Amino acid sequence: MxxxxxxxxxxxxxxxxxxxxxxxxxxxxxxxxxxxxxxxxIASTEGLRAVLLAANGSKFCVGGDIAEMMQADNLPGLMRAxxxxxxxxxxxLAALPCPxxxxxxxxxxxxxxxxxxxGDVVLAAQSMKLRGGYSAIGLxxxxxxxxxxxxxxxxxxxxxxxxxxxPLVAEDCLRLGLVDAVYPDESLAEEARVLTARLxxxxxxxxxxxxxxxxxxxxxxxxxxxxxxxxxxxxCAGSEDGAEGIRAFSEKREARFRGR
Numbered sequence: 001m002x003x004x005x006x007x008x009x010x011x012x013x014x015x016x017x018x019x020x021x022x023x024x025x026x027x028x029x030x031x032x033x034x035x036x037x038x039x040x041x042i043a044s045t046e047g048l049r050a051v052l053l054a055a056n057g058s059k060f061c062v063g064g065d066i067a068e069m070m071q072a073d074n075l076p077g078l079m080r081a082x083x084x085x086x087x088x089x090x091x092x093l094a095a096l097p098c099p100x101x102x103x104x105x106x107x108x109x110x111x112x113x114x115x116x117x118x119g120d121v122v123l124a125a126q127s128m129k130l131r132g133g134y135s136a137i138g139l140x141x142x143x144x145x146x147x148x149x150x151x152x153x154x155x156x157x158x159x160x161x162x163x164x165x166x167p168l169v170a171e172d173c174l175r176l177g178l179v180d181a182v183y184p185d186e187s188l189a190e191e192a193r194v195l196t197a198r199l200x201x202x203x204x205x206x207x208x209x210x211x212x213x214x215x216x217x218x219x220x221x222x223x224x225x226x227x228x229x230x231x232x233x234x235x236c237a238g239s240e241d242g243a244e245g246i247r248a249f250s251e252k253r254e255a256r257f258r259g260r
Contacts, residue, residue: 021057063110
């Protein structure tokens with residue numbers, strides 16, 4: 001796997017780290033392939049309990065590599081070759097049946113917005129700034145940027161962000177619901193690590209069902225949703241974690257969940 005994206009797997013916790021800091025972790029074809037390979041690796045890992053997506057350097061991800069775009073003989077062809085692979089990776093990462101945490105350690109824009117906001121929990125450093133960027137160069141969003149902006153901040157705010165390209169600082173993003181917590185720059189990595197470890201120690205099978213229920217809520221009627229809740233509750237009630245959680249509660253001790 002390319003060192004443009006680092007992938008660490010330990011005791012059911014996966015950490016994916018964008019590692020092209022000299023270019024602001026801009027997404028070129030090589031980084032895109034490395035990111036997709038990292039997601040493929042963790043998605044096929046048995047016993048996965050939590051995922052952390054982070055980045056090295058002072059910028060989380062500035063978006064697509066403009067220099068690569070300028071050098072392309074056929075820009076539409078470059079997009080057709082690279083975007084489907086990235087889209088599949090983002091969708092696969094977001095749909096993992098375990099918590100996905102993203103830690104935004106600085107400015108983010110363009111396709112980096114989709115990567116930053118695809119987590120179930122999004123943490124940010126105080127130095128974080130978000131800028132749409134697409135319409136400033138005559139392009140439209142990719143990597144789920146428009147979907148996550150609209151999902152988290154609403155359609156009107158998403159349009160404003162993508163139309164005007166005005167930078168939003170971390171506190172603006174927190175107010176709009178784009179991120180879930182803001183920490184001092186020097187604390188972000190540790191806060192993200194602690195939260196990831198905490199979630200990894202939890203009832204991950206339950207988390208997976210919670211994700212499915214919440215992420216698909218707008219595609220179901222109430223009756224369909226209630227039926228799915230019933231199926232998942234029944235399955236959890238018959239699981240090892242369900243039995244352990246109830247037993248631990250009655251014994252007034254911390255549960256020891258195993259993800260089963």
